[in-house]
Amino acid sequence: MSAEEPESAPTRESRKSGALVSAVRWMENLGETGFAYLLLTPVFILLGAIALYPLLRTFELSLYTNVIGVGDAEWVGFEHYVDLFTGEADSNFPGTTQFLWGDVTVNGEFPFVHVERLLRSALAVTLIFTVVSVFFETLIGFGQALVLDQDFYGRRWVRVAIIIPWAIPIVIQGMIFFLMFHPSAGFATDILAPYGIVAETNTLNDPASGLLLAIVADIWKTSAFMALLILAGLQSIDRSLYDVAKVAGASRWQQFRLITFPLILPTLGVAVLFRTIDAMRIYGLIDISSSCSVVPSLSCMVVSTFTTQRGLSSAVAFVTAGVIAIAVLGVIYQQYREGF
């Protein structure tokens, strides 16, 4: 079996079997640390080439302009980042997209920030999408987990039904909601528009409706993921705690509040962090169901500028990575505290 190992390729001159034997012997004689790093080499190569190198190179490219034009790329330092945050770069984004929200005005009669402005900002849209969808996914996922935690006839099939949305391709998820709200094919606009929930005409080109659509579609697909994580947490709770509670005369609500919820909280935290990181990458769903110029997310802006403004595109990409890195730090801290 070890003949299939590609590591430490034998030299061509020596007889094959002899080289193989010596390679195997060399490997066997490696210390545990050496052996560990030898086996990890493919991981280092793959992640180094496909993740680490691009990440560093993205940062480097973000410091240049005219990366793909005629002539040499021109060093501009942090100008792209400055442009992003001062609004100078906004004209390069599709539609009327801005990177930050412009003047967030609070007008007197309406005590909210200027919604229209907020929905044109790539950063704001990404954050709104993340917070709202993760919030509802947690809530619904919790509900689904509580249902799946019960013992009942047909539980297996209910679980299948709940998992299936999680497993379907993003393109089909987007297509379903695109068709639901399409002006000539869909039915949902007719139902929801009278209540002012979505725009009456051109629903798919309306920023607020488009964002709502993306959020609902995301909740539909990924609540199941939350449900499974929370379910695992629920099932790891010691059942005898509930027996004790029953003997002590605790009501179901008290059992939930005093046993289930505190014990599930760490799991819930991990699950929320995972989903937050994932939700901030949102791109495909928006691309299919409405479009990047209607609902500008950060990843959307990277994709829609990378063929023309590669330096700027890299800057947006690096900012996206930075925003996500904040959430990643949370996960790492959590894992570190638990101890690897």
Place this chain on the structure above:
Amino acid sequence: MASETSDGPLARWTQGVIEDTEQRNRLYRSLFYVVTLFFLVTTLFPFYWLLVLALTPNSLIRQGNWDLPFLRPQGFNWEAFVEVFQQIPFHLYVFNSFVLALITTVIVLFIASLAGYVFGRLEFPGRGVLMLGILAISYFPPAAFLVPLFEAFTGNVVVLPFVGVELFKPPRLVNTPGAMVLPFSALFLPLSIFILTTFYGQIPEGLEDAARVEGTTRLGALFRVIIPLSAPGVATASVLTFIAVYNEYFFSSIMALSNQPEQWSPLVGGILSYQTQYTTSFNLMAAASVIGVLPVVILVVVAQERIVSGLTAGALKE
């Protein structure tokens, strides 16, 4: 809620719920069924909607006379499922998706097996830091990798960042499986590593020792003892990787420069192709989506235990 006397049935019933455990449990039970039904309807309705669209002829879809609130197909036009393959070679796109998913799964499983063995069974300095590093890298968005990868895959010279040393000129990978399999492998490798670390770590030390006494090498013990004994874990990692690749959108839509099956455009390209025809065929889009969903639905039904355990093991490191 049996007796309806002077107090009015609602008051009696409320009283009963508060006082009578039996009645209270019945209320919980029915509430439970209502909630379950609600979740079933909300998760399955979108699929029903696809089916309705697929079976309704395109001309009737455009009229938009859905008799709300009970949506049902206008007619029974099953020919749409045949037309899907006639208008574009949809089977080729699905085939591409399958090939990409299979290649990625094989690569990921091989590399993750070695890594899972290392992390699950060996003690060495730097273990914790390396695992954290892999974890951290796996969270970065694909968008952060896009620009340099696209540059490299279109055949530009790979330059060492910040040093300016030109390393090598890669072959033009766009429109080939390589341009997708490489990013997919990197993206989905960490999850498999964590799943396999958990499973390989659980095999008792004695079994490995026994194999070693018999004269196998360390790698021999991994492939002959540990991996076969961890078959459920390997199956879990395979299923999750396969589904993840099949569902991926970002690189799938970018690395095939146009939606041609000859350029290895996967499912994404196929489903979007019905949009760019001279007329938008809603029924075909829906029918193609139904066909595209089938493989994963079958996979979920067959392998749901594996999916559940894999997702939770990968995320929670039980």
